[in-house]
Amino acid sequence: MESFEDRRPSSPSAERAVPDEYHTLLNELNRHVHQEHPKDIIQFCIDFFKEKLEKRKRGSISGPAFDTREASPITTTTSDELGGGETLNVPFSRGRRTSVSAESIQPSQTPLKKIVIPKDAEQRKQIRAAIQNNFLFKNMDDDQYNDIVNAMAERKVDEGQIVIKQGGVGDYFYIVQSGTFDCLINDHKVTSYGPGGSFGELALMYNAPRAATIIATSDGVLWALDRVTFRSLVVENTAKKRMMYEHFLEEVPLFKSLNKIERHKIADALESIQYEDKDVVLNQGDYGDNFYLIEDGEATFYKKGKDGKERMVNKAIKGDYFGELALINDRPRAATVVANGRLRCATLGKNAFTRLLGPIMDILKRNSPEDHPEQ
Numbered sequence: 379m380e381s382f383e384d385r386r387p388s389s390p391s392a393e394r395a396v397p398d399e400y401h402t403l404l405n406e407l408n409r410h411v412h413q414e415h416p417k418d419i420i421q422f423c424i425d426f427f428k429e430k431l432e433k434r435k436r437g438s439i440s441g442p443a444f445d446t447r448e449a450s451p452i453t454t455t456t457s458d459e460l461g462g463g464e465t466l467n468v469p470f471s472r473g474r475r476t477s478v479s480a481e482s483i484q485p486s487q488t489p490l491k492k493i494v495i496p497k498d499a500e501q502r503k504q505i506r507a508a509i510q511n512n513f514l515f516k517n518m519d520d521d522q523y524n525d526i527v528n529a530m531a532e533r534k535v536d537e538g539q540i541v542i543k544q545g546g547v548g549d550y551f552y553i554v555q556s557g558t559f560d561c562l563i564n565d566h567k568v569t570s571y572g573p574g575g576s577f578g579e580l581a582l583m584y585n586a587p588r589a590a591t592i593i594a595t596s597d598g599v600l601w602a603l604d605r606v607t608f609r610s611l612v613v614e615n616t617a618k619k620r621m622m623y624e625h626f627l628e629e630v631p632l633f634k635s636l637n638k639i640e641r642h643k644i645a646d647a648l649e650s651i652q653y654e655d656k657d658v659v660l661n662q663g664d665y666g667d668n669f670y671l672i673e674d675g676e677a678t679f680y681k682k683g684k685d686g687k688e689r690m691v692n693k694a695i696k697g698d699y700f701g702e703l704a705l706i707n708d709r710p711r712a713a714t715v716v717a718n719g720r721l722r723c724a725t726l727g728k729n730a731f732t733r734l735l736g737p738i739m740d741i742l743k744r745n746s747p748e749d750h751p752e753q
């Protein structure tokens with residue numbers, strides 16, 4: 379079935395001469411060069427392409443990327459994607475991707491051509507409420523929030539309609555206003571969304587093909603944010619976090635097997651929480667939604683014995699993690715975790731946890747539940 383993202387007229391054949399994968403790779407490389415400022419640029423480029431090649435050999439990326447474009451040609455304008463006839467002033471045009479820089483220049487160096495789609499006060503309030511709870515938009519200032527609210531375009535969807543097709547090209551990030559949506563990977567449902575939920579960020583953030591299919595399971599309304607606005611604001615926001623967490627994540631033993639890009643993805647999704655001495659981070663018996671990494675400080679673990687008394691069973695320090703086993707096994711927290719002095723943790727919610735930590739799930743599972751303070 380056709381998805382929103384397929385609804386574009388054919389691109390001129392001349393534009394197909396160079397595989398899209400070429401532009402995508404250069405975009406990604408350019409972004410990393412800007413972010414990481416490598417000293418030896420040639421070595422950096424070699425490493426980048428080597429890693430791509432290895433990943434392809436291991437089968438973790440398909441090649442060439444964006445094959446589905448052949449089946450779903452791209453237009454010189456993305457406005458069709460939004461249906462409903464909105465004339466969007468979207469400066470990004472995938473079909474005319476003649477310039478690598480169009481998408482990959484650091485947001486702060488490229489003045490954002492602002493998109494303003496009129497909305498009433500109620501609609502603005504609803505969008506704001508939805509994005510405020512989303513980790514991608516955390517810590518933005520008011521102007522940035524306004525830019526996002528202004529640029530959101532309303533999309534009405536019918537039950538059964540495919541919003542995003544796995545493997546396809548992504549031009550929009552979506553927030554659910556109303557209705558329900560299923561998320562499928564290789565035809566298996568992995569999660570679902572209702573009002574306030576959001577999806578479609580991965581392809582935009584990492585210049586990757588759509589990682590999953592999203593299908594409407596009822597009639598509904600979505601808010602769609604175009605790629606350029608998303609990247610200008612969200613990518614700039616997350617770049618700060620990457621810098622903040624980059625060094626720390628390199629030192630965390632659990633993440634040693636991940637490459638830089640995978641660590642970036644984790645950094646993007648982390649949120650810092652500060653606890654004061656004796657604050658309870660999580661309680662034995664609770665059903666938890668978060669995984670925790672200690673950024674600074676110390677945590678103490680207590681378990682209730684048969685006599686009902688709590689006993690200290692372990693301690694954790696900077697670089698240690700906890701809270702993962704309850705997420706893997708869907709079991710209640712098996713210990714209470716308390717801050718021992720001031721404690722700062724970086725947390726990852728359940729969805730991000732399974733989506734991003736898939737590659738190291740085995741390592742997590744291997745770590746014995748018996749020995750682990752939380753189980």
Ligand SMILES: Nc1ncnc2c1ncn2[C@@H]1O[C@@H]2COP(=O)(O)O[C@H]2[C@H]1O
Binds near residue numbers: 582
């Ligand atoms: N387990 C998952 N793996 C990949 N994508 C997921 C998963 N769960 C939810 N999604 C969402 O599905 C979206 C499909 O489009 P994107 O890849 O742009 O972004 C993806 C995520 O927002």
